[in-house]
Amino acid sequence: MTAPTTATDVNQPSLEHAPQTGRRLSLPVLMLVIAGALALTSIVRLITGADGITNVSQMSTALQLAVPIGLAGLGGLWAERAGVVNIGLEGMMILGTWFGAWAGFQWGPWTGVLVGLIGGCLGGLLHAVVTITFNVNHIVSGVAINILALGATRYLAPLAFEGHQGGSAKQSPAVESLGHFTVPGLSDWLTDLNAKGWFFVSDIAGLLGGLVTDVSWLTLIAVALIPATWWILWRTPFGLRLRSCGENPVAAESLGVNVYKYKYLAVIISGGLAGLGGVFLSIVANPFYLEGQTSGRGYIGLAAMIFGNWMPGGLAIGAGLFGYTDSLNLRGGSTNVHALxxxxxxxxxxxxxxxxxxxxxxxxxxxxxxxxxxxxxxxxTNEVPSQVVAATPYVVTLVVLALSAQRLRMPKANGMPYRKGQGK
Incomplete structure (x- = not known):
């Protein structure tokens, strides 16, 4: 990173002084690439007759599965943009699932959302204290938080849930729904258009239909957090200072930035976002907490963040891709995977x-x-084994990371230890 030369520079939200993040596709080119991929998918659908790969139900399920992955990825982005590697996303999601369901079945789902978010923030605070204040290796701390969160919830679940109707040592009682919404008129029109099976047009209708049909209010919040994150981190003085901590904390400190404060804020926000992803799993995706509910989504969220080159837009595409492949398990998996x-x-x-x-x-x-x-x-072949269908999301994760590795550029000081005044 080329450090700003005056304190005034750090206070300006201009991108002129922001670190470059490597080669990125412009928006028009990116839209053309997405349109080309959708057109190719449409051709495959027409050849194979696997209409399920782009229908409204498939896309709606994919969106629901992408949300917790995207929230975990956003959490990783906030932390790593400030220079702190957060391998503990999985553990913070686990805390979100437990605390969300625990508060949700007693005081209502929206209270569960808030408490689950706070549970994730507590995990983020612990990671911040260990890595920022005590300079413990970020990977070691993250792995420890994953283990600690799993052990803590296993200990707390029997104490909190046993004796309640529907509760057990591994499952909470049911939580009320947050509610869903469907855009009237538009949803039906897109569903009818998708059912016609036309080239490209019906596939776009299926994609858009999944975004306006039976959508949770928490999904709407999660989607809104993508542009909100971009605006805060790339269009505000706060975001510029935070990102400077992940690029060159010594230079940022020399210009008056409180590096510790920004790192702490970033990691606590990171934990809250991961916790919100856990809440989605235990209140929206399933109306109860269940041990093992996260199923590695914290790690997949981290992969989505890396695939997106530490940018919110790329992260959203990665989360959507992983959510879509995961949805194949639920809807005609063997036929659809064979077509793919x-x-x-x-x-x-x-x-x-x-x-x-x-x-x-x-x-x-x-x-x-x-x-x-x-x-x-x-x-x-005419179909693929069920084991291949189940492994598809994880195989796609590995392949995508391998293919995208050449263009990746993480923040320069990511994972590096920092002590106040070390540049003097």
Whole structure:
């Protein structure tokens, strides 16, 4: 990062002095890429007859599954933009699930949302104290919080839930619903348009229909947090100072920024967002707490953040991708995953052509061979084993991270120890 040269610079919300984050696609190019991917998906749908891959129900389920992943990823983004690696997102989500359900079944779902968020903040505060004040390795602290959260909730669950109707040592009583909404008229029109099976148009209708049909109020809040995070971190003096702590804390301190304060705030907010993701799981996705409910979504959220290059928009796309692949388990998984083998083969072939144009012939050849193997798998089978369907979200996580690794650029001081006055 090129540090600002005057204190006035740090106080300005301009991007002129903000650190560059590597190569990023412009918005028009990104929209063209998304449109191209959707068009290719539409072609695959027409060839295979797997209408379920873009119908309204599939997209609605994908959105619901993407929300906790996106909230965990947002939590990771806040912490790492301030220079603190947060591997403890999973544990903070676990705290959110337990505290949300515990308060929710006693005092109502919105109280559960607030208490679950506070539970995640407590996990973030613990991580902040250990890593910022005592300079413990960030990875060690995060892993410890994951273990501690799991152990604490296992201990507390029997004490809090046993003896109540529907409660047990591993499950809370049911929590009332937060409520859902559907945009009247628009939802029905998009559903009818999606059912016509037209090329591209019906697929867009399915995507949009999933965003306006049977949507939870907490989903609406989670979606709004994406642009809110971008605006706060990239368009306000507060966000510029926070990001400077993750790029060059010594330079930020020399210009009057209280680095400890901003790091603490970022990690506590990070925990709150992860806790909110846990609340979504125990109040919206399921109306009760259940041991093991997070199922590694904190780690997938971290992967979505990395895939998005530490940017809110990219994170949202990554969370949507992982949520969509996860939704295949619930709705016609075998048929849909088999159809997506063809999509994967086509994408690999296109990638091989692109690499060849850029004169990366070895990579192009390897990509082409893999694409041919995937196509052979598709052509030689009529369905995929259920084990493959269950593993699809995790395989996609690994593949996406491997393919995106070349363009990633994390904050320069991310994970590095910092002591006040160390630059003097």
């Amino acid at each position: 083998l063809l999509l994967g083969a086509l994408l690999l072939i296109i990638g091989a052509v692109w690499l060849a144009i850029r004169k990366k012939y070895v990579q192009a050849a390897v990509t082409l061979v893999v694409g041919a193997l995937v196509f052979a798998w598709y052509a030689g």
